[in-house]
Amino acid sequence: DAGVTQSPTHLIKTRGQHVTLRCSPISGHKSVSWYQQVLGQGPQFIFQYYEKEERGRGNFPDRFSARQFPNYSSELNVNALLLGDSALYLCASSFVGASNQPQHFGDGTRLSIL
Amino acid sequence: DAKTTQPPSMDCAEGRAANLPCNHSTISGNEYVYWYRQIHSQGPQYIIHGLKNNETNEMASLIITEDRKSSTLILPHATLRDTAVYYCIVRGNTPLVFGKGTRLSVIA
Numbered sequence: 001d002a003g004v005t006q007s008p009t010h011l012i013k014t015r016g017q018h019v020t021l022r023c024s025p026i027s028g029h030k031s032v033s034w035y036q037q038v039l040g041q042g043p044q045f046i047f048q049y050y051e052k053e054e055r056g057r058g059n060f061p062d063r064f065s066a067r068q069f070p071n072y073s074s075e076l077n078v079n080a081l082l083l084g085d086s087a088l089y090l091c092a093s094s095f096v097g098a099s100n101q102p103q104h105f106g107d108g109t110r111l112s113i114l
Numbered sequence: 115d116a117k118t119t120q121p122p123s124m125d126c127a128e129g130r131a132a133n134l135p136c137n138h139s140t141i142s143g144n145e146y147v148y149w150y151r152q153i154h155s156q157g158p159q160y161i162i163h164g165l166k167n168n169e170t171n172e173m174a175s176l177i178i179t180e181d182r183k184s185s186t187l188i189l190p191h192a193t194l195r196d197t198a199v200y201y202c203i204v205r206g207n208t209p210l211v212f213g214k215g216t217r218l219s220v221i222a
Contacts, residue, residue, distance in 0.1 A: 033210075035210075041214070043212045048209060056208075099207045100146060100163075100165070105150075107156050
């Protein structure tokens with residue numbers, strides 16, 4: 001079975017632009033979470049979605065938004081890109097998002113801002 | 115902030131058991147202990163999780179102390195491919211909160 005897939009794998013943008021990152025969860029998983037990982041640090045939580053509704057939001061500005069589609073895939077959008085948004089963006093999926101269910105991660109989208 | 119404390123780095127000889135410790139003295143009764151690892155340039159890989167009983171799967175064993183204030187991840191026969199950053203995470207009905215993890219180097 002396919003794992004979590006993310007696209008694109010790499011992306012280069014300039015300051016002020018916007019970006020859309022995509023995630024397809026493992027088949028049967030209904031919960032998707034997004035994390036940001038800057039170089040040298042652990043991943044930091046951005047959003048969680050379950051059944052197309054936002055279930056959690058981390059400490060990120062309103063420039064970051066996300067949504068989940070009826071097929072449970074998800075998009076992360078970032079507007080007005082800053083140099084500090086350069087990072088690895090990770091998507092994780094789980095069946096329903098409960099605490100006893102592990103999240104499974106994709107290999108991420110590496111975003112570079114020039 | 116992460117609720118766990120891990121040593122920043124450890125070495126292990128190839129073929130030997132790797133024992134990675136984690137302290138989580140403020141863990142609550144309904145919180146699970148999760149272990150993930152991250153190999154360079156890849157997403158975190160789920161290893162194992164447990165509530166209070168010891169757990170074993172094809173990758174590793176998780177030993178949780180009776181008071182649940184600490185745990186140990188055991189890789190029984192470490193290989194060079196086990197070189198990675200290992201994250202111990204305490205999780206309730208919340209997102210995963212990653213600390214700095216332990217950088218495990220498996221040496222030939």
